[in-house]
Amino acid sequence: MPKGYTGAMTKSEKALSEKAHPASKRRERGVGILPAQAISRMIADGEIAIAEPVAEGQVQPASLDLRLGAVAYRVRASFLPRPGGRVQTNLDDLALHTISLSQGAVLETGCVYIVPLLESLALPADVEASANPKSSTGRLDVFTRVIADGVGAFDQIPRAYNGPLYAEICPQTFPIVVRKGSRLSQIRFRNGPAADSDTALRELQLRERLVSAEHADISGGIALTVDLAGDATGLVGFRARRHTGVVDVDKVGTYPVGDYWDPIYVKDKQRLILDPDQFYILASKEAVHVPPTHAAEMVPFNPLVGEFRVHYAGFMDPGFGHAAAGGNGSRVVLEVRSHKVPFILEDGQIIGRLIYERMTETPETLYGQGLKSNYQGQGLKLSKHFK
Incomplete structure (x- = not known):
């Protein structure tokens, strides 16, 4: 959450929201984290745009899994776009080569890759988002972060953002195989200050x-x-x-x-x-x-x-x-x-x-309820990939 954020819309944000989301589509949201059913409504309303149909289990109780697109760019170094800048502009300058993920590809340790995601956003002015690696990704020691056009911080998507999302991926210990549709990151949507005192x-x-x-x-x-x-x-x-x-x-x-x-x-x-x-x-x-x-x-x-x-x-x-x-x-x-x-x-x-x-409302389905959740009731446990 951006420092100093109050949850209140500025006049310009309100005007932008009304232009992008006419009254017929705007919804009253409570303050807090948006649950699965609200995320599904955002997809239906075009606030979350998807290049391919939603995959089974992609919408989690309070988050959305993000899917890799069809191509990865091997770049010289990690980066953030300058204010108002586009990630693609940096890729045009920094990319060493392009890798197709359509049939799967190996991402080597110590290398930095940027992958356009299948999901993009057209957030209303009352909703911001934050991203994290999925649990299985972290347990493989794969360092991954989400980048957005013109945003000077990793994993943070400000209110009213309208544009594409990219994953930065850097395997640290194990080389990994990924393909189009692989899910390494997840995103959560928030309306206003939600943390308990x-x-x-x-x-x-x-x-x-x-x-x-x-x-x-x-x-x-x-x-x-x-x-x-x-x-x-x-x-x-x-x-x-x-x-x-x-x-x-x-x-x-x-x-x-x-x-x-x-x-x-x-x-x-x-x-x-x-x-x-x-x-x-x-x-x-x-x-x-x-x-x-x-x-x-x-x-x-x-x-x-x-x-x-x-x-x-x-x-x-x-x-x-x-x-x-x-x-x-x-x-x-x-x-x-x-x-x-x-x-x-x-x-x-x-x-x-x-x-x-x-939460703004109780999710329709909880973690572990018919979601093939891999880590419910866990003790010391490696990622799901190991026997």
Whole structure:
């Protein structure tokens, strides 16, 4: 959400909205995150334009999966367009070569690719959007962000934006196979300030038991801690192997774990030294619950307490860990990378915070209810691609 955003339309935004969305098509929206049925209405109204029909499962309870188009551009470096500039202008200058995705293609580690998406936007003046990698994408250590014309920030789409969307993709550990229609990112739509205050979050914790901790740490969100006690065998996580085979992002339950990951066992000391620029999969101590009235997002952790990153994929849909949707609390999987220097993680150390945001209305379907949700009720779990 842009800094200083109040949720109120300016006169120019209101005029733009009325011009682009006449009274017959405008809808009154509550304040909060838009659910699946509102996203479907946006598609029907042309506020979300799709180059091909909506795919099965593409509309999630509080988000929309974004699909890759038919071509990828290998570029020299990551970039953002200048104010008022077009992404295509940068591609014309920076592209090294063009790759067809129609039959599938390998994206190599350490390289930067830009892919036009099958979805574009014509947002009304009361709706903005934000994007994140999907959970499976983050767990593969694929760094991906969404870019929009004239927008000087990744993954942020301002109100009244009208134009195409692009995915920047940079595999970090495993080379990946993608094709037209592959889904690496998801987008969420928001009307006004939706985040609960700490006071409201404390009340929600008492009522809904958002996290399993007996005494939840609530300050600018609700704290999550890392589990380095592990299971009965001492298993606490996995460390990615280098120089592996490719991973096809559209294949489920295909790849042997041992070919791509080394298990990590921590017993007596319950601590882990993170090696710089290595990729780890760990899990939170707390089981998390997202009630149907809310969505949740993992926010970046303060670098002042450690130069490490714990989460690439930030969205948790309504129903995540919800008993009525087939869960009984779900632990959060952490995609961990230390920067520059080795860093020691201790069992129970705070590694991130969850922000809960109100939905404008309860989604028609919750996460885990007939959606083939891969991570409902999860503990420590690798991405869906592994056996």
